[in-house]
Amino acid sequence: MPSAADVIAPCAGAGNPVRLTAWLQAILALVALLAASCATLERSRESKLVGQWRTTNPRATVDYTFVxxxxxxGRxxxxxxxxxxxxxKWSLTADEILYEYTSDTAGSIAPGTRDRDKLLTITADHFVIEARDGSRRRYLRVVR
Structure with a gap:
C-alpha cells in the first residue's frame, strides 16, 4: 500500500515536498484573503444600514434608527x-435583517419578539426589504 507521501509526491513535482508546501501556503493565503474580504463586505453592509430611515404608506409612517x-x-x-x-437589537445575515425587540412603550410589540426581513437592496440613501407577508418596503435615509 502506498504511503501518503507516495500519493502526494507526484502532485508536488518530482517528489519535491518544498514545492508542495509552497502550494499549500499559497492556497491557505488565498483562503484567508477571501475570508477577510467577505468580512469587510459584511461590515460595509452593516455600516450602510447605520443611521435613521423612514418609509411611508397611506396607512402609516415607520421610522427606524440603526446604531x-x-x-x-423605531416608531x-x-x-x-x-x-x-x-x-x-439588530444584525445582518447574508440576505436578512434580524430584529429582537426589547421594549415597546406603546405595548404593540412584546419584549423578546423576533422578526426578520429579507434585505433586497441597500445603498447610501435607501434600502428595500421584503417582509414575511411578501410586501416590499423602501426606506429612505433621513440622517446618517
Whole structure:
C-alpha cells in the first residue's frame, strides 16, 4: 500500500515536498484573503444600514434608527397617533435583517419578539426589504 507521501509526491513535482508546501501556503493565503474580504463586505453592509430611515404608506409612517453597536429604535405612527415606539437589537445575515425587540412603550410589540426581513437592496440613501407577508418596503435615509 502506498504511503501518503507516495500519493502526494507526484502532485508536488518530482517528489519535491518544498514545492508542495509552497502550494499549500499559497492556497491557505488565498483562503484567508477571501475570508477577510467577505468580512469587510459584511461590515460595509452593516455600516450602510447605520443611521435613521423612514418609509411611508397611506396607512402609516415607520421610522427606524440603526446604531453601530447593534441596537435600534423605531416608531410607527398612524393618523398622528403613535402605534408602536420600540427598541431592540439588530444584525445582518447574508440576505436578512434580524430584529429582537426589547421594549415597546406603546405595548404593540412584546419584549423578546423576533422578526426578520429579507434585505433586497441597500445603498447610501435607501434600502428595500421584503417582509414575511411578501410586501416590499423602501426606506429612505433621513440622517446618517
Amino acid at each position: 453601530k453597536d447593534g441596537t435600534f429604535s 410607527v405612527t398612524a393618523d398622528g397617533a403613535i402605534v408602536a415606539n420600540f427598541t431592540g
